[in-house]
Amino acid sequence: MRMATLMFASMVAGLLFVSTAWAADDAAINGVRFDGGDGSYKRAVDSGITFVIAADPPSTFQDNRTNSFDGADVRIFREIAKRLGITKVTWNIVPFDAMIPTLLSGRADVIVDNLHETETRLRVVAFTSPAYWYGSGIAVRRGNPLKIHAWPDFAGRTVGTLRGSINHQLLSQRKDLKDLKLYTSNEAEFADLIAGRLDVAMEDDIKISAFLKQHPTAAMQMVTDYKPLPQEYGYARYTLRKSDVDLNDAVSRALDEIRADGTLGAIISQFGYSDRNLWYFPVKN
Known part of the structure; x- marks a missing residue:
């Protein structure tokens, strides 16, 4: 038992040495x-x-x-x-x-x-x-006046997302949206949301967080209780x-x-x- 313990400790030490050496190289x-x-x-x-x-x-x-x-x-x-x-x-x-x-x-x-x-x-x-790993999030105007919290709440709303993204593919399959607006940049998308030309912006959650961190006074917020569909998240x-x-x-x-x-x-x-x-x-x- 003692020999097995010593061998395991030696193996762990060796792995730690290899990891440290690689990180330094x-x-x-x-x-x-x-x-x-x-x-x-x-x-x-x-x-x-x-x-x-x-x-x-x-x-x-x-x-x-x-x-x-x-x-x-x-x-x-x-x-x-x-x-x-x-x-x-x-x-x-x-x-x-x-x-x-x-x-x-x-x-x-x-x-x-x-x-x-x-x-x-x-x-x-x-x-x-x-x-x-990352997944989708949604942003709405500050205070969430339209009470949008989940995928079904998009019905009858104007939704924006990045052209060519996975969200574009998913949203384009819906027939119950008032309008789907496509953008070539997140900045333009979020600007339209703040201006009231969108009801909801659907983007990677990290993009929304980064924008709000850079623009803390922007009249928009992330919907923190939104749970993405399985198709909306995965490995980058x-x-x-x-x-x-x-x-x-x-x-x-x-x-x-x-x-x-x-x-x-x-x-x-x-x-x-x-x-x-x-x-x-x-x-x-």
């Missing part, structure tokens, strides 16, 4: 090959890579003061590129619903803005391993062409590494997430 992943045959990873290392994002804070955005790109997903991919030894990186920003066409046309190699993995999207693109993932298997393997491996060593958790915590968002959990309706 900011070099590329050594001794690992991603050469299944399509050459996509090698091309990224040799010739560079193009990441495409949308104006989608706090995940991805362009800082108006510096014109630099930032956000949780941007910082995650800066770390991924570094660990994979990809030194030539180009960034491109397009409307949210233009990201997949940009990828498929060859003008970008990876969609860095997180996307929900759906059957429709899987027909045309491939997804990486999971990054972090990133998107590549189906043919770029080597590159997907490399990105997914690096993503798994930074989830495991705490780097990803440290990044997302700067944008309002917590370690709770690292692991999937069901929402009970």
Whole structure:
């Protein structure tokens, strides 16, 4: 029994040493090959890579003061590129619903803005391993004068969401809305809500929280008792062409590494997430 205890303690100490050593080492992943045959990873290392994002804070955005790109997903991919030894990186920003066409046309190699993995999207693109968990929330005018708390309460209301998002897909299936308004940026969407041109805005809960934190006097609020449908939440993932298997393997491996060593958790915590968002959990309706 004592010998087993000592062996277990030795194993834990070894794992802790490995974790600490990896976290301290900011070099590329050594001794690992991603050469299944399509050459996509090698091309990224040799010739560079193009990441495409949308104006989608706090995940991805362009800082108006510096014109630099930032956000949780941007910082995650800066770390991924570094660990994979990809030194030539180009960034491109397009409307949210233009990201997949940009990828498929060859003008970008990876969609860095997180996307929900759906059957429709899987027909045309491939997804990486999971990054972090998140779900939908809803925002209404301050005081919630229309008493909107749940999915059925949208009936007869004007609802807004981001064009091309999972919420767009879900809301477009409803025939009982007064109107569905689509936006290319959350700022325009929330501005319409505040102005009374929307009854409810449906977005990722973290986007609503971030906007309210930056604009504490805005005449809108998050509906804290809203419980998203199962289709509205899940893991954030990133998107590549189906043919770029080597590159997907490399990105997914690096993503798994930074989830495991705490780097990803440290990044997302700067944008309002917590370690709770690292692991999937069901929402009970």
